[in-house]
C-alpha cells in the first residue's frame with residue numbers, strides 16, 4: 472500500500488509532537504512524542520515514558536491513544552489522526568489498528584523496530600487492516616536529529632563515566648560545547664600516554680581509518696580549541712587531519728597547577744600521542760601561539776615535520792568568542808591559559824576565506840604520491 476500524501480496541517484501537528492518528544496528527552500526518556508487530532512482540533516498528547524513509569528508499553532503513541540480514548544469516552548478513535556515523531560513499533564501499530572484510527576503520520580523512519588514499512592508493514596496487511604492510512608516524512612529530519620542528539624549525549628556520558636577525572640584536574644561539562652557540536656567531527660580522547668598519566672586529551676581525527684593518507688596536525692593557540700579549524704576540515708577530504716584540544720583547553724582535562732603547562736611538556740604530549748597514532752611524517756599548521764610546539768616537534772625529528780605554517784588570523788565573531796570562552800566556566804579552569812600567558816578571551820579565528828587559501832596551499836600533497844613538496 473503506497474503511503475498517503477501529507478496534508479495541509481501535518482507540519483503544524485508534527486511540531487506539537489516534536490514538543491512532546493523534547494519533553495521526553497528532558498525527562499531522560501528516548502525522545503518520541505505524539506499527538507492525536509480530531510476534526511482539526513487537538514484531542515490528546517503523549518510522550519515516551521517507559522523508564523519513569525516502569526512500563527514497557529508506555530510508548531508515546533500508546534500514551535496518546537489512551538488519553539484520546541479517555542477524552543472521547545470511547546476506545547474507538549474513528550476519524551482521528553495520530554502524529555508521532557518516530558515510525559511506530561509493532562505494539563503501537565497494533566494498538567492503532569485496534570482503535571480503528573483513521574490515519575497515522577510519522578516523522579523519522581525506524582530501521583530497527585518500525586512496523587509501518589521499515590521492518591514490517593502492519594498497515595499494509597489486508598487481513599488486519601481496513602482503516603488506517605499512513606503518511607511519512609513530515610519533519611523527518613528534525614525528528615531524527617532529536618533522537619541522534621539524545622543518543623550521542625548518552626554515549627558521551629557513558630564515555631565520561633569510563634574516563635575518571637584526576638583529583639588535580641577539572642573537566643568542562645559537555646553541555647557547554649553543545650552549540651558547536653555539529654561544527655566538528657566526533658571527538659576522540661586519549662589518557663594513557665606517559666606524559667598524560669590519566670589526564671584526558673580530546674582530539675579530532677578526520678580519517679582514523681586511513682593510515683596512508685597525508686597527515687596534517689592543526690594546533691590552536693592559547694585561547695581557542697579545535698573549533699578554530701572548523702572551516703578547514705571539510706576542505707581536506709584526502710588528508711588525515713589531527714586537531715587536538717591541547718591539555719588545559721577545549722574539551723581536554725584542565726590540570727589545576729599552572730606549572731605543568733610549559734611548551735616543552737605540551738610538545739612531549741603531542742609526540743607521544745603522534746607515536747601512538749603511528750604517524751611518521753606530518754605537516755603542521757598552527758596559531759602563532761603554538762609555533763613553539765611546532766618548532767619543538769620539528770627539532771625532535773620523529774615524527775618528521777615536513778612543513779610548519781602559521782595560520783592567517785581573522786577576527787572572531789561574537790558567537791565564536793563565546794566558543795573560546797565556553798571551556799572556562801570559572802577561573803579554576805583557566806590555569807593553562809594563564810600559565811601560557813594569554814589574557815582574556817581570544818578574538819582570533821581562522822575564517823572561511825583564509826581556510827580556503829590554506830587548503831589550496833596544501834593541495835599539492837593530495838594531487839598524487841609524488842605531488843608533495845618540502846617547505
Ligand SMILES: [Zn+2]
Nearest residue numbers: 530559560563
Ligand atoms: Zn511503540
